[in-house]
Amino acid sequence: xxxxxxxxxxxxxxxxxxxxxxxxxxxxxxxxxxxxxxxxxxxxxxxxxxxxxxxxxxxxxxxxxxxxxxxxxxxxxxxxxxxxxxxxxxxxxxxxxxxxxxxxxxxxxxxxxxxxxxxxxxxxxxxxxxxxxxxxxxxxxxxxxxxxxxxxxxxxxxxxxxxxxxxxxxxxxxxxxxxxxxxxxxxxxxxxxxxxxxxxxxxxxxxxxxxxxxxxxxxxxxxxxxxxxxxxxxxxxxxxxxxxxxxxxxxxxxxxxxxxxxxxxxxxxxxxxxxxxxxxxxxxxxxxxxxxxxxxxxxxxxxxxxxxxxxxxxxxxxxxxxxxxxxxxxxxxxxxxxxxxxxxxxxxxxxxxxxxxxxxxxxxxxxxxxxxxxxxxxxxxxxxxxxxxxxxxxxxxxxxxxxxxxxxxxxxxxxxxxxxxxxxxxx
Numbered sequence: 001x002x003x004x005x006x007x008x009x010x011x012x013x014x015x016x017x018x019x020x021x022x023x024x025x026x027x028x029x030x031x032x033x034x035x036x037x038x039x040x041x042x043x044x045x046x047x048x049x050x051x052x053x054x055x056x057x058x059x060x061x062x063x064x065x066x067x068x069x070x071x072x073x074x075x076x077x078x079x080x081x082x083x084x085x086x087x088x089x090x091x092x093x094x095x096x097x098x099x100x101x102x103x104x105x106x107x108x109x110x111x112x113x114x115x116x117x118x119x120x121x122x123x124x125x126x127x128x129x130x131x132x133x134x135x136x137x138x139x140x141x142x143x144x145x146x147x148x149x150x151x152x153x154x155x156x157x158x159x160x161x162x163x164x165x166x167x168x169x170x171x172x173x174x175x176x177x178x179x180x181x182x183x184x185x186x187x188x189x190x191x192x193x194x195x196x197x198x199x200x201x202x203x204x205x206x207x208x209x210x211x212x213x214x215x216x217x218x219x220x221x222x223x224x225x226x227x228x229x230x231x232x233x234x235x236x237x238x239x240x241x242x243x244x245x246x247x248x249x250x251x252x253x254x255x256x257x258x259x260x261x262x263x264x265x266x267x268x269x270x271x272x273x274x275x276x277x278x279x280x281x282x283x284x285x286x287x288x289x290x291x292x293x294x295x296x297x298x299x300x301x302x303x304x305x306x307x308x309x310x311x312x313x314x315x316x317x318x319x320x321x322x323x324x325x326x327x328x329x330x331x332x333x334x335x336x337x338x339x340x341x342x343x344x345x346x347x348x349x350x351x352x353x354x355x356x357x358x359x360x361x362x363x364x365x366x367x368x369x370x371x372x373x374x375x376x377x378x379x380x381x382x383x384x385x386x387x388x389x390x391x392x393x394x395x396x397x398x399x400x401x402x403x404x405x406x407x408x409x410x411x412x413x414x415x416x417x418x419x420x421x422x423x424x425x426x427x
Contacts, residue, residue, distance in 0.1 A: 045155035047087030082108030098128035099161035132164035170203035241266035259371030271349035281325035
């Protein structure tokens with residue numbers, strides 16, 4: 001899913017001022033982003049089933065190798081990449097031995113393109129499919145830290161070695177708060193595989209994609225590696241929206257993560273003072289198959305339900321994420337707030353309710369839980385003043401002004417017409 005950087009100074013300023021009027025809103029983590037490059041590890045299934053030649057008439061492993069080469073060539077220089085394989089070396093039938101078969105063939109670090117492509121080129125489909133063990137060791141490969149790290153798992157089959165069950169491993173990693181996201185790519189249209197990969201991705205806030213061609217696989221891996229670069233700053237603060245404004249969490253400027261069910265409306269509250277402008281955006285990731293004709297809507301409403309403004313689409317050019325954004329200023333859009341500004345004692349902020357809605361509908365057989373990943377970005381800045389214009393007054397003064405203007409216009413039009421008729425007759 002899309003992250004935005006924010007200023008710690010703005011956050012601290014808002015918290016200091018809101019402390020005068022009551023409990024401070026929940027704030028996103030205000031630590032400075034650490035100087036740490038994005039880290040991602042590609043985990044490739046090299047088990048025996050990868051020999052199947054059913055993708056564009058080619059074997060699954062050859063398609064995966066081509067995709068890896070193209071991704072390595074296009075990799076941003078600052079990204080630290082690692083490659084781990086599973087089922088790549090043991091050719092025997094002893095399951096106990098074969099289920100330990102996972103190796104890191106490229107350590108996580110600055111990319112040596114020639115070395116990475118050479119390591120992938122030598123792979124030949126061989127053994128079992130210890131997905132759970134590979135995920136657990138891949139997390140260890142990426143290490144710990146405050147930033148989000150990503151694992152991209154490419155496989156054509158379900159785990160044949162449980163325990164450990166890969167879904168349980170994913171939940172275990174998520175519960176540890178390791179800021180680790182697992183994205184999954186399925187190379188075979190198998191329902192059991194799809195459900196397992198959806199479970200792994202859903203537990204960690206990642207995405208699942210079925211790749212049915214070499215082009216789809218390459219494009220998707222590139223997207224996920226690029227996303228690792230977008231999300232290597234501090235992970236969003238997890239927050240739980242509600243189904244009504246009055247019970248919604250009160251949020252300060254920052255980046256927040258939540259999950260939203262299909263066709264749900266989820267509420268959050270933000271305090272906005274006179275003279276300030278609220279800027280908000282929301283992104284939802286398409287992490288499972290959904291019906292066509294869908295959308296995401298972000299609205300700002302007053303506490304009484306009055307709609308203040310609704311957001312416009314804010315596409316990023318990516319097909320796997322839908323976004324919307326809005327801007328709202330009390331002085332520009334709310335007459336009540338304008339009157340409050342004229343009163344020197346009016347220092348109470350306006351509570352604006354942000355409503356995130358979606359029109360997604362699951363395809364048959366698609367799991368509705370957990371909800372779709374949501375990322376909400378909030379900022380409150382000084383409102384930009386509108387350009388000054390001529391003040392024509394209001395009420396009786398405006399009516400008198402318009403009356404005089406009308407009389408003068410009529411008199412001038414009459415004089416011009418009389419002059420034109422007189423000139424026409426003489427000629």
